[in-house]
Amino acid sequence: MDVLKIATAGSVDDGKSTLIGRLLYDTKSLTTDKLEAIEKKSQQLGYDYLDFSLATDGLVAEREQGITIDVAHIYFSTANKSYIIADTPGHVEYTRNMVTGASTSQAAIVLIDARKGVIEQTNRHFFINNLLRIKTVIVAINKMDLVDFSEEKYNAIKSDFEALMSKRDYQDQNITFIPVSALKGDNVVNKSENTPWYQGETLLQHLEGIDKQDIYNTGTPRFPVQYVVRPKTEDFHDFRGYAGKVYGGELSVGDDIVVLPSQTKSKIKDIHFYDKKIETASRRSSVLITLEDDVNISRGDMIVKENDLPVIDKQFTATISWMDSQNLTPGSKYVVQHGVNKVLAKVDSIHHKINPDYSGIDEGGKSLTMNDIATVSFKLNKPIFYDAFKEHRTNGSFIIIDTQSNNTVGAGFIQ
């Protein structure tokens, strides 16, 4: 079964909710009772259209203010794929929510209002999707009905966006442009007769065609040990299995491995998935591994292939997205959670802030406020085993936890 997670990005009135509603409606994913509830509420509010945001803005405060505050997850499926859409807020101050939504997605839809074209918010949305190395980005140029389905208008926006693409750091991102009208349904699920000049796929056709093998950034296999399974029963008296998820590549029975941090060498004896044994564990599978030798392993250790070691170090420099109302300042201490590993960390220095709209960097930043993105160096109390984010999306990312509030206050991408 294929599951594709998609993050949406667009400004407040670009029609994000309408687009999601249209996708649900045209794929017949909205059940009668939910549709009736939307009809009733829309009518009650005096709208002459169906306000699909009523289906996604799940909190009272959101409905009161008519805005999306927090990420909502919407589910629908077709015959060949299940889709999870993370509907992220469009306001500038919610950069942190966009980073959050994009972090678990393999694809992103960036909406542009055809009347307004590429605006500062578009730059931000694209910057964040590129920073998080989302493999597939679909630029949906929306509200085409309001510009008479003009091909010139579409091409002008497309070339403005392409100018932005030359500035991006992650060049391998697949980018597709689609002219749509979410309100009227043009090129969302069904091909539009209003855009004869557009030969490409509809939004849904494009999503359906994305190959699952393509959406994960591959790297070398990393196996962070989550939990040690020791049944201590008669049948499994001396059994010691290492439970975890395989990231980046495959692991097979017989592979020569190294356990970090001890650097002990061994071989994979068996790989279990529940009551079955398997030859090869693929990427993102949650398995149980046993080794040929008796090695002392605990949570937070990492099993890697012998000739594929990550960086083992007590310091690193990263691009971070700051998410807390309390400022981050040099010298302050936090917990860094890297995968399942938690270590104490000190902010060594803030190098510079990065303007997330491609307008350059700000050298003067001496402390970070909420929604800032910056390059920061950290020192750790013990070594972690990492890769650069651009080489390994999982093993190159971490979250920052406040030692007092226990809140997650930031996310980082190791350089």
Add this chain to the structure above:
Amino acid sequence: MLKIIDMKDTSKINPLENEAIYIMREVAAQFEKPVLLFSGGKDSITLVRLAQKAFYPAKIPFPLMHIDTGHNFPETIEFRDRLVKELGLELIVRNVQDSIDEGKVREESGRYASRNVLQTTTLLDAIEEFKFDACIGGARRDEEKARAKERIFSVRDDFGQWDEKNQRPELFDMLNGNIELGQNVRVFPISNWTELDVWSYIQKEQIEIPSIYFAHTRATFLRDGLIWSADDAVVYRDENEEVEERIVRFRTVGDMSCTAAVLSTASDIVSVVQEIRDSTISERGARIDDKRSEAAMEKRKQQGYF
């Protein structure tokens, strides 16, 4: 004996199952006293299978807890006791009736009386009694729009309350289980599953579920266009609400007093899955507890509900 299967073909991997197993293991590793909230419904039965998979060949390293409203379908309770026995699990039961007898909550009365809201008090008392720091639940984001906003690790304060406007960001698959003493975390391993995903999984894994999920003959009556179980000890019924035998099944299983049946002849898992696939009504369309107001679920969650 162990069977050898080929997992190299990634299309055979269920990403939702692998995610849920990962979450189960994070709970066991990050918390001292986790518990799995078990209702006897299909979602919590699925959780039990996922927990088995996460820790096999060891036993599930935490107990199950059932907050018994006393209004459960008898079939559910029978099923619960059999499952626990077969798997050798520890089961804790705490009763809403006790909370009523102790005067902590008052029984509702009238046509829509239910113990659904009352169970929050019993649950919070039990969490305090056992000092549970993580409670695993079977809620899914597709069920209801307030649930769509819920995190996988959702922090509750000393009073069991959910601060919906100030939730921790959850990035990649890193789960931050750091809490203060007195707080607890509600954990939702099948957050990203849909109703159909759960049913397909039950079918594929051949998981046994209570008989009320399949078509059967039942004494029922109609109210507000919904079909209710005619069990006068538990479900309020007006004299003019006539009892009639109908062939029904339950699509979701809560209390008898707040769960309506649907007309159905689906008597095995294959026809149930087909029925869900073709359905034009959402699962919670038959739950009166959600219909109390637009924000019914959000309000209950703020107070510490599951």
